[in-house]
Amino acid sequence: MSVKAAVPLKKRIRHAIADETLIAAVKKTTDRLESGKLSSSAALGNWEQWREQGSRIRSHVVEHLDYYLGQLIDNVKKRGGHVHIADSAQEAVRIFLQIAKEKEAKSVLKSKSMVSEEVHLNKALEDIGVKVVESDLGEYIIQLFGEAPSHIIVPAIHKNRHQIADKFSEISGEKISQDTPTLTAFARQQLRKEFLEADIGVSGCNFAIAESGSVVMFTNEGNGRMITTLPPVHVAFMGMERLLPSFEDLETFVNLLPRSATGQKITTYVSVINGARHEGDLDGAQEFHLIIVDNGRSNILGDEEFQEVLNCIRCGACLNVCPVYRHIGGHAYGDVYPGPIGAVITPLLRDDMEEWGDLPYASSLCGACTEACPVKIPLHDMLVHLRARKVKLGLTPGWERMAFKAWSGTFAKAGRYRLSMKAAQLMIPFLAKEGFIEKGPLNMMGWTHARHFPSPAKKTFREEWGRIQQDLRSGEGDSTGGEGGDCHE
Ligand code: SF4
Structure with a gap:
């Protein structure tokens, strides 16, 4: 299905660069993330070899995606889980709504999931009157503002603490102070009852391990663990390429992903979910569903120029170093994935150069994104190939x-x-x-x-x-x- 950008790219950019608060907030956080990444990767040592290895593993998985998907599906089913394949965003939403209907769900609680953003799950649930609440602090904040994420890792990167305190004060009806402990305590208090009342917990999936049928999540707030254990049903959304063959391969990404994303040696939680609660388990959902989403990814498979973009582990490092992203933030890109990865993957996933073919021009082609990428995706080459594709299609003025x-x-x-x-x-x-x-x-x-x-x-x-x-x-x-x-x- 063709999806239109609501406002033309140039207009979105003009709007973004006029917002000084946004630019200051984005610059401050991307500077912090980038310097954290540089120091934590230097402390690990042999960063280039880790990148090489990460790139090799991801390329191998993408080249043998059918095999590993088959293995994953078999192993999830062996553990009692339900697997659904969604060709499109609409199909993914339809599958979820069917599960919600069968469970008579009134309330859905989510941890961070870019794929559920990609398929616009929240809107579909709201349209049928199901309450949907984001529990990741950044996602919770932007949900209150009625906005979309503007960074893959830090969804509310464009907001400062004054704006957040004002919004919290508005919903609580009393003055909430701007210090971080007060703001987080307020969010925690608001979310606590939602955790206890939710009928379905929705999570993303950083990686699925084919050899065991496990879903792996890297989180910092503990909400992911509550979502996958407290509600009776857990549904995980997964982009169909987010696989690793084995736990041995996961070790490489435990080193690459947190360092590239937040500059941490490791995230506070690395959760491995092996389906629903089994006999003898102390916690866990009673039912587990895995929705594997294609939504344009198979268009990219087999394309020599672009297949490597499926190696992406959504760390956000390319955003933090991109001079364009740092000046315009995420919303100017007009779709779910911002920054250099968004400029490449959006026209490809949408398979629509007419509507999204301007995005590859939102780059200075400096190559900083390629340098930053932990799995060595040649993003700036891809941006040039996309521009060439637009020219060949006769879509330039x-x-x-x-x-x-x-x-x-x-x-x-x-x-x-x-x-x-x-x-x-x-x-x-x-x-x-x-x-x-x-x-x-x-x-x-x-x-x-x-x-x-x-x-x-x-x-x-x-x-x-x-x-x-x-x-x-x-x-x-x-x-x-x-x-x-x-x-x-
Ligand atoms: S393209 Fe590379 S740097 Fe950008 S989000 Fe994906 S893995 Fe991270």
């Missing part, structure tokens, strides 16, 4: 195609190239002020809207090079170019 035709025609011949440089030089005095162009012409205006463009040098590289050669020939002057490298090609 007519003026852009003409501009590139003119550009390639000009740069193909030395004479035309020199002439164009001369013309640009003539324009500089009209555009530049004190070494910078503050308002660029035509499409450059978008670039200079948020920053100044350094004024090109007065002499071109060729002019300067010609002068140097002349000086050398006549035996005069300094062959280093004298005037200090103030030149451009």
Whole structure:
């Protein structure tokens, strides 16, 4: 099903960069996450080898996905669990609503699950009058604001403590102070009764272990454990690629995931759920369901240029280093997955370049995302491939195609190239002020809207090079170019 972005990308970006609170909050948290990642990965040592190993394991799983999915499904069933395969978001929601109907569920409590966000589970439940409550603190906060997550790991990254305290005060009817212990105590108090009343607990799945049929969750707040043990029914949502062959492989990701996501050596809880409560178990749900969601992933399988994106472990590290994400936050990307991973995976999952083909342009192609990725996904190459795909599909505007035709025609011949440089030089005095162009012409205006463009040098590289050669020939002057490298090609 084609899903439309509610507002065009440029408009979303303009809206985001005008919000100074958002930019300050995103910068502060991404700085903290990135420096934590750098120090914890350095302390572990051999980070590159860990990345290599992570990449190798994930590529192996994705290449043999049918085999490992089959093994997982058999093992979950052997443990008494129910497995459902959902081809699409609508199918995943339909399966869940059927379970909720059979259990006569009135209330659903959730821990963090990006896949349940992807299929828009909350909206579907609200539409039929089932109460749905997020129990992860960040998710709880944005649910109160009626917003979507704006970071994969830190959903409320764009909110500061003043905004959160105001929202908590509004719902409690009394003044709640802005200090962290008070805010968390308030949320805990509100959520406690929800845990006790919930008919179904919904969780995500960081990894499923094929050899044992286990679901593994990395959490920090303890809510994940309560959700999977207190309500009578536990439903886990899993993207169909989130598999590991064995517990031995999990060791690599226990090292890679928390460090890349939050800079922790390990999250407070690493929970391994082996289906519903078995005889002799002290706790656990009475019934366990695993919903394995495709929703466009099989479109990517077998695609040489993009299959590796299925190696993603949703750590969020690429967001924290991306200069674009750090300036616009997550909502500007318009869909569930923000940042560089969102710019790649959204058009692919949606299989709709017409609607989502602008996202790969929300990147400076600096490559920081690829450097940061713990499983070495070449994100910036993929962004270029997606741009090329958009061009091949004829989805770029007519003026852009003409501009590139003119550009390639000009740069193909030395004479035309020199002439164009001369013309640009003539324009500089009209555009530049004190070494910078503050308002660029035509499409450059978008670039200079948020920053100044350094004024090109007065002499071109060729002019300067010609002068140097002349000086050398006549035996005069300094062959280093004298005037200090103030030149451009
Ligand atoms: S693409 Fe890499 S860095 Fe980005 S979320 Fe996925 S695993 Fe993490």
